[in-house]
Amino acid sequence: DADVTQTPRNRITKTGKRIMLECSQTKGHDRMYWYRQDPGLGLRLIYYSFDVKDINKGEISDGYSVSRQAQAKFSLSLESAIPNQTALYFCATSSEQSVYGYTFGSGTRLTVV
């Protein structure tokens, strides 16, 4: 099983719909992140969480919300999806200790029509 699992892998949704992307990890890491990737723009941070009670906005949080249900689970919601939220979404984890870098999930390709 993958260390960081994202569901769904692919999703097509209509404008205005609410959608949730889920992420779970078996790394035991305390920190979790949501990124989106767009061609030519690289990865941009949406939200991050350093523990269950800690939620922080990233660079592009507008239109998104998150929930850290447990140390191992971090979900991203689009309350009312719009076409410019079409992108590849990644969940990542890391540990507090600086010796560790990121571990990424395989991504969710979201298309808003």
Added chain:
Amino acid sequence: KQEVTQIPAALSVPEGENLVLNCSFTDSAIYNLQWFRQDPGKGLTSLLLIQSSQREQTSGRLNASLDKSSGRSTLYIAASQPGDSATYLCAVKNTGNQFYFGTGTSLTVIP
């Protein structure tokens, strides 16, 4: 805010060549720097992680160096193979515990 730049954006080389990918960053107060590989439509696979106190890390045909004072890192790939074709991303972890990514170098190794 940390800014990470990767040059070139795309690179095409014949199989067997040695090559260097570059990553530069504006704020030298970093904890570590990580190199990733991304295949089209796929997730990111960690290749090498260099701590701020280190100068280089090696894994197989890959060697990554770090020069904090000049804000630069290089990823050296020896004897390139078609299977090395992918996008390579560098990410810098700042003292604020956030990671900042470059936009990547797309590598094509021609058989």
